[in-house]
Amino acid sequence: QAREANPAMTSADRPIGFGRVQRKEDPRFIRGKGRYLDDIVxxxxxxxxxxxxxxxxxRIVSIDTTEALAHPKVHAVITGKDLExxxxAWAPTLSADVMAILATDKVRFQGQEVAFVVADDRYSARDALELIDVEYEELPPVIDARRAMDPGAAVIRDxxxxRTDNHIFDWEAGDAAATAAVFARADVVVSEEVVYPRVHxxxxxxxxxxADYDPIDGKLTLYETTQAPHAHRTLYAMVAGIPEHKIRIIAGDIGGGFGNKVGIYPGYVCAVVGSIVTGKPVKWVEDRSENLMSTSFARDYIMQGEVAATREGKILAVRTKVLADHGAFNATAQPTKYPAGFFSIFTGSYDLEAAHCSVTGVYxxxxxxxxxxxxxxxxxxxVYLVERMVDVLAAELNMDPAELRLKNFIRPxxxxxxxxTGWEYDSGDYEPTMRMAMxxxxYPELRxxxxxxxxxxxLMGIGVSFFTETVGAGPRKHMDIVGLGMNDGAEVRVHPTGKAVVRLSVQTQGQGHETTFAQIVAEELGIPPEDIEVVHGDTDQTPFGLGTYGSRSTPVSGGAVALAARKVRDKARAVAAAMLETRPEDLEWEKxxxxxxxDPSVGKTIQEIALGTHGTVALPDGVDGNLDAEVTYDPPNLTFPFGAYICVVDVDPGTGKVKVRRFVAVDDCGTRINPMIVEGQIHGGLADGVGMALMEFIGFDEQGNCLGGSFMDYLIPTSMEVPDWETGYTVTPSPHHPIGAKGIGESATVGSPPAVVNAVVDALAPFGVTHMDMPxxxxxxxxxxxxxPTPP
Ligand code: MCN
Ligand code: CUN
Incomplete structure (x- = not known):
């Protein structure tokens, strides 16, 4: 329960289990020996x-591929017609819609996939693209989500x-009538339109x-940038009809996922078709502009926020109506029953009488x-909505925003x-976390x-935010993705000499799973983390599970690994008893x-027990000749990490430039497996948050031209734009998780944008500003x- 120190770790105090274990994956990354997709030849x-x-x-009038096919280095040109x-040509999305793999009838966004060329080399393939002649008949585009439902708006999904309009879904949570009743009797109601713009x-x-399709045995080996190898394999099997056991998905090192690599993109499917058609392996790698213009964007929520409170600052209820811009196909990735994801946790960290949200999705x-x-x-x-709105309320009541939050927290x-809105927050103790950040x-000195x-x-601004997340999807009774329950498997195998291998269904993209999942086994079995190999990212070698997103690896897969390791320990106890000629219940465990x-001097180490199990020890009933174990974990609930963030900005009154001078982040993710990795996750997420709040933006002009299609226009923060992070932590374990851990991978990205924007708005308070939109x-x-009016 302290500020983050940053002690350098010496080999003498290398932890066996939880602690600041240096990342096992770093030696290969630091030496340029990562195995990324483009390294595969x-x-x-x-x-x-x-x-x-x-x-x-x-509308597509015609596509002429004759010239491209005549290019001496071109092997195939594939169009939507061929895929039909x-x-x-069309494939189901993760949200009960369909999307075009290659356009047949119309193009529906700038950058949409129209044809695929396969050639001897990357340059020839690109050259040949220019030889394809597509005749288009332009249609009026629908760009502004607010205009999407206008009568007479062009129907995108004809x-x-x-289909006669651009409506996708309506969804709501909470109790509208009860919320309206609370609003009707409240002393104070504040409202604001809060936009979370499209970012990437x-x-x-x-x-x-x-893609490498072997026509002899009909096996497809597909190297992919994917956060969810098993889910992808099952979907390919279901959609393309290739038997699942004939598909092997391999995800090597992934240079960042951040949710960009959850879905299946047309390029992946085209590479597979290209390999089937040519009989050779086909590589496809998009460039930066293709990534920014066509792959999974984020947010694009227009939110009408309202808060009802007493004069004294007791928040009674929150309410919102949201317009969600889903683009041309409803391809968002989320559990089936949650078309707006877990947005209904917009009730935040506050003890409320009522809440209601409704979300309308449009094309x-x-x-x-x-x-x-x-x-x-x-x-x-x-979190952005509620934390912005609490500041709007604070301004209305003329109260300090930190005090207002403290007054309204859910009590321990x-x-x-x-x-x-139907969630059960597993554990929390918010006030100490807030007080530590202050x-x-x-805080008083800053004011x-x-x-x-x-x-x-x-112009100096101080911005506060306090967030509660819901991560670790999820219990199969509530959650699935395209019918697949959101559980994850883990296998722990102990070799005769006491070294171990743990096989995971989740997929690291930079989060350090090779280190932290070894630490979970180390903590449970006392085998040093360096003696534990973590295998993931290959469907032929790992148990089934839904993969890494929604910070679910620790909450779900972490639970599976801990329980599998405990099964190993139970077996080891039985074998140790046999070896020591005593009863299992007469044994004591130390790591x-x-x-x-x-009699502590009489014992057997886990390594001795492993050798005994594989040796000539007469094995007790119920133990066969190994210590191995396998678990598929169905979490009873999600986990609810939380944190308090305080941002200090200076605004240049001459230019409007915002400088983030300080940023304090106190996080609580329950038991921390590797505090160094946790800190790294937070540092990265804070940089994301500053970027979104101040710089990042995917905009469009009236014709629908993407204005954020390169890093010249889509500005991401560098070390120049971010301060030295000041972090602290509290530990409130999850009561239902085997090791008490909650997810951390997204906390800082979730919690930091409102802190930055609240700080900017606070700096501009002398001008009467109470809200402004990002960036x-x-x-x-x-x-x-x-x-x-200009300030005094
Ligand atoms: N951890 C820990 N103690 C805890 C919680 C987590 O030591 N109490 C460790 C974990 O063991 C893991 C890391 O922190 O090594 C993140 O764990 P977790 O919160 O379970 O999140 P995931 O591993 O499921 O990662 C997903 C999350 C998401 S959804 C996005 S988006 C994101 C993020 O992780 N993408 C990232 N962080 C990222 N970090 C990097 N470097 N690259 C990405 O693409
Ligand atoms: Cu929402 S991004 Mo992460 O869940 O892969």
Missing amino acids: LPGMLYGAVLRSPLAHA GLNL DLEG PAPMETCGAV TNKAPGGVAYACSFRVTEA EQFPYPNK DIAG REQAEKRARGE GRFYVKG CTPARVWEAMQGR
Whole structure:
């Protein structure tokens, strides 16, 4: 329960189990020996390239591929018509919709996939794209989600039978009538339109695939950038009709996923078709612009927020109506029953009397997606809304935003806390976390400094946010993705010499699973983490499970690994008893060793027991000749990590430029397996948050041209834009998780944008500004300053 120290670890105090174990994967990354998708080169491999639509909305009149096919290095040109013959032109999405693999009738967003060329090399494939002649008939595009349901708006999805508008779904949670009743009797109601704009996860490695179809035995080996290898394999089997045991998905090192690599993209399918057609392996890797323009974006939520409170600042109820822009195909990745993801946790960390949210999804002529970028299935939007709205309320009541939050927190004795939209928060103790953040920041002192600066006309802002997340999907009674229950498997195998291997269904993309999952086994069995190999990312070698997203690896797979290791330990106890000629119940466990109760000198280490099990020891009943174990874990609930963030900004009154001077983050993810990795996750997420709040933005012009299609326009933060993070932590274990751990992988991305925007708005308070939308670019901040009276 302390501020983060950062002690350098010496080999002498190398932890066996939880602790600051250095990352096992780093030696290969640091030496440039990572095994990324583009590092894979197979004999005879060909290269694919995708022709993309230059228009946002147009009918395809004709596609002429004659010239491209005549290119001496081209092996195949595949169009939507060809895929129609294979019944692959359209594919089901993860959200009960269909999406085009290659366009047949129309193009529906700029950058949509129209044709696929396979050639000897990448350059020839790209050259040949320019030889394809597509005739388009332009249609009016629908770009603004607010106009999507206008009468007379062009119908984007005329492929769907009987479709006469751009409406996708309506969904609600909470009690509308009860909430209305609370609002009717509240002293104070504040409301604001809060927009979370379209952003993009932009991982360092873009998406790609290498497909290798063997026509002799009918086996498809598919190297892919995927966060969910098993789920992908099952979906390919279901959609393409290739038997599941004839598909092997291999995900090597992934240079960042951030939700970008959950879905199946047309390029992957085209690579497979390309390999089947040519009989050779085909590689497809998108470039940066293709990644930004066509793959899973994030957010794009227009939220009407309302809060009802008493004059004294007791928050009574929250309510929101959301317009969700899902782009041209409803392809968001989330559990089936949750079309708006876990957005209904917008009740935040507060003890409320009522809450209600309704979400309407619409089609627009933009790339599909929506659930990505460390969002915890839309908890990003939920937390941003409630934490922005609490500040709007604080301004209305003229109360300090930190005090207002402290006044309204769910109290520790209320956990497990059933919120008003159907979640049960597993555990929490919010006030100490908030107080620690205020203490690290020196909150009262900061407010004094701000008052002095304001008097001099300087613009300093202090932004507070407090978030609760729901991560670790999920219990199979509530959650599935396309019918697959959201559980994960783990296998622990102990070799005769006491070294071990653990096989996972989840997939690291930079989170350090090779280290932390070894640590879970180490903690349970006392085998040093360096003696434990972690295998993942190969469906032929690992048990089935749904993969890594929604910070579910620790909550779900972590549970599976801990329980599998405990099964190993139970077997080891029985064998140790046989070896020591005593009864299992007469043995005591210390990490790595069973000894006889009352006589600690008589015992057997886990390594000795492993050798005994594989040796000539007469095995007890119920133990065959190994210590191995396998578990598929169905979590009883999600986990609810939380945190308190405080951001300090200075705004240049001449230019509107925002400088993040300080950022304090106190997180609580329950038991911390590897505090160094946890800190790294937080540092990365905080940088994401600052980026989204100040710089990142995928915009479109009226024709639907994507204005954020390169890193010249889509600005991601560098070390120049972010401060030295000041972190602290509290530990409130999850009561239902085998090791008490909650997820952490998305917390900082979820919690930090409201802290930054609250700080910017706070800095602009002298101008009467109570809200502004992200990204708070210099131009927007400048405009906000001009729209209001100049400060005293
Ligand atoms: N951990 C821990 N103690 C805890 C919780 C987690 O030591 N109490 C460790 C875990 O063992 C794991 C890491 O922290 O090594 C993250 O764990 P977890 O919170 O379970 O999240 P996942 O492993 O499921 O990762 C997914 C999450 C998501 S959804 C996005 S998006 C995101 C994120 O992770 N993408 C990332 N962080 C990322 N970090 C990197 N480097 N690259 C990405 O693509
Ligand atoms: Cu929402 S991004 Mo992460 O869940 O892969």
